[in-house]
Amino acid sequence: MGRHSCCYKQKLRKGLWSPEEDEKLLRHITKYGHGCWSSVPKQAGLQRCGKSCRLRWINYLRPDLKRGTFSQLEENLIIELHAVLGNRWSQIAAQLPGRTDNEIKNLWNSCLKKKLRQRGIDPVTHKPLSEVEDGEDKNPAASRNQDKASAVSNTELKLLKADHSKLIGANLQEKRSSSIPPHGNQLERESTSSFKAMNDNNNNTNDHGNNNLMTPTSNKDFLLDRFTAFLHEGSTSNCPPSGFVGHFPLPKLNYASNARLATNSIPSLWLSQTSKASGMNCEFSSTMIPSIPPSAVTSSFISSSMGYKPSITVPPDNPSLPSFTTNSYRPWETGAPSNNSNSSTGSNGSTELQSNSSFFENTIFSWGLGDCSSTEKEAQNHLIGSQQEDIRWPEYLQNPLLMAAALQNQNQQSLYNEIKTETHLLTENSSGMWPDNQQDQEPLQNPDICPKDMQRITASYGYV
DNA sequence: AATATTCACAACCGCAAGTCG
DNA sequence: CCGACTTGCGGTTGTGAATAT
Numbered sequence: 001m002g003r004h005s006c007c008y009k010q011k012l013r014k015g016l017w018s019p020e021e022d023e024k025l026l027r028h029i030t031k032y033g034h035g036c037w038s039s040v041p042k043q044a045g046l047q048r049c050g051k052s053c054r055l056r057w058i059n060y061l062r063p064d065l066k067r068g069t070f071s072q073l074e075e076n077l078i079i080e081l082h083a084v085l086g087n088r089w090s091q092i093a094a095q096l097p098g099r100t101d102n103e104i105k106n107l108w109n110s111c112l113k114k115k116l117r118q119r120g121i122d123p124v125t126h127k128p129l130s131e132v133e134d135g136e137d138k139n140p141a142a143s144r145n146q147d148k149a150s151a152v153s154n155t156e157l158k159l160l161k162a163d164h165s166k167l168i169g170a171n172l173q174e175k176r177s178s179s180i181p182p183h184g185n186q187l188e189r190e191s192t193s194s195f196k197a198m199n200d201n202n203n204n205t206n207d208h209g210n211n212n213l214m215t216p217t218s219n220k221d222f223l224l225d226r227f228t229a230f231l232h233e234g235s236t237s238n239c240p241p242s243g244f245v246g247h248f249p250l251p252k253l254n255y256a257s258n259a260r261l262a263t264n265s266i267p268s269l270w271l272s273q274t275s276k277a278s279g280m281n282c283e284f285s286s287t288m289i290p291s292i293p294p295s296a297v298t299s300s301f302i303s304s305s306m307g308y309k310p311s312i313t314v315p316p317d318n319p320s321l322p323s324f325t326t327n328s329y330r331p332w333e334t335g336a337p338s339n340n341s342n343s344s345t346g347s348n349g350s351t352e353l354q355s356n357s358s359f360f361e362n363t364i365f366s367w368g369l370g371d372c373s374s375t376e377k378e379a380q381n382h383l384i385g386s387q388q389e390d391i392r393w394p395e396y397l398q399n400p401l402l403m404a405a406a407l408q409n410q411n412q413q414s415l416y417n418e419i420k421t422e423t424h425l426l427t428e429n430s431s432g433m434w435p436d437n438q439q440d441q442e443p444l445q446n447p448d449i450c451p452k453d454m455q456r457i458t459a460s461y462g463y464v
Numbered sequence: 465a466a467t468a469t470t471c472a473c474a475a476c477c478g479c480a481a482g483t484c485g
Numbered sequence: 486c487c488g489a490c491t492t493g494c495g496g497t498t499g500t501g502a503a504t505a506t
Binding site (some may be wrong): 465466467468469470471472473474475476477478480481482483484485 | 495496
Binding site for chain 3 (some may be wrong): 037087
């Protein structure tokens with residue numbers, strides 16, 4: 001590892017971060033936010049450059065990091081996304097909550113590449129190795145120069161779709177209760193960015209006149225396939241397929257790897273959805289709540305799973321201003337859950353997270369305090385309002401109904417009714433799964449408890 | 465037990481894009 | 486418009502633990 005030029009000038013520290021440095025940085029950022037990174041080290045009393053601080057925060061100290069080993073599901077998702085996006089690690093990471101681009105990149109370089117080769121798949125093109133070798137024999141220059149991200153052929157997309165359908169099926173078998181992508185800003189931002197990337201690929205590649213690339217039509221096919229799978233699978237389960245969710249950003253729940261349930265599930269599988277306020281199809285409403293009742297998500301559960309005990313309160317009077325009380329938050333222990341020896345140190349005081357922490361603004365509250373006031377009417381208005389020729393993919397990603405209507409060139413209202421009829425079964429059969437059936441749920445079913453608890457749990461999950 | 469090798473991960477480098485005065 | 490500065494990203498490499506010899 002080298003040293004930034006600025007580090008030479010200022011004789012700054014390099015290399016691994018000590019717990020003390022971590023604590024300083026964490027305390028500073030939780031208290032004041034990072035603001036301008038270049039001023040952070042000075043303000044925090046660190047002998048590091050701002051760039052280094054930023055990296056440390058993003059890759060290690062950020063409270064929404066999941067850490068721990070990647071699940072099979074995550075690995076599959078990374079492989080799929082890499083096939084589409086290439087080495088756009090940040091975009092891939094955006095689809096895997098709690099994972100950093102660096103982490104994914106490392107996993108890819110150290111592990112997944114190898115695995116793919118063992119399966120006879122070229123990790124660059126995601127084609128069978130034999131095919132790639134043949135191709136290189138015939139046109140080595142073209143093969144070498146082919147942009148990975150733009151090398152998404154229809155064949156590959158079909159493979160991807162097929163794989164994804166399997167993934168969806170597997171998820172459904174794995175657990176019947178799943179989750180719905182949050183309807184919050186985070187989703188919009190992230191799904192937008194990731195899908196934009198795919199479309200960017202199209203644009204870029206189309207510019208080069210390559211016909212064998214992802215076209216808007218293939219995008220449609222891709223999404224249509226997913227949505228049909230969604231409808232099909234959804235009709236036999238009480239939840240949308242988590243595979244559908246898989247390509248959407250999930251709420252930033254910071255589950256440690258060793259806290260995974262026996263389902264080996266992605267965090268989304270722990271969640272169900274409240275549709276109570278919306279009255280619309282529960283799949284498309286906004287607020288996500290843990291399917292585990294709060295009573296089951298006690299601090300002991302969390303501490304035994306995560307290695308440290310959060311104690312977080314959100315002022316109920318003004319939830320839009322995040323103010324957290326954190327006890328003994330020691331992120332450097334997350335990588336070594338067994339080592340709690342220094343648990344008495346750490347930030348044992350209270351630290352307050354200011355609202356300039358984009359994480360809390362964008363993630364916790366967009367998810368946890370999601371809009372519970374959506375109505376069916378609003379949803380319908382949304383549909384009606386979207387009767388336009390231009391395809392608004394980010395919206396479609398959020399609203400499968402909208403997407404299906406566009407794809408099937410069908411009147412949205414009729415389709416809405418059609419799907420509503422179909423999905424009515426879901427809500428009817430989902431006793432205990434959806435907050436509609438609140439009498440079966442406890443303690444989540446209590447509408448009085450719900451918002452506050454949701455805040456707290458959301459904050460806990462987000463911050464743990 | 466000592467040394468060499470491998471591996472996963474953390475961190476740095478350099479570039480590009482964006483922002484601001 | 487320009488240059489300084491900041492931020493974000495992807496590629497690369499250093500570090501240390503685990504494993505092999």
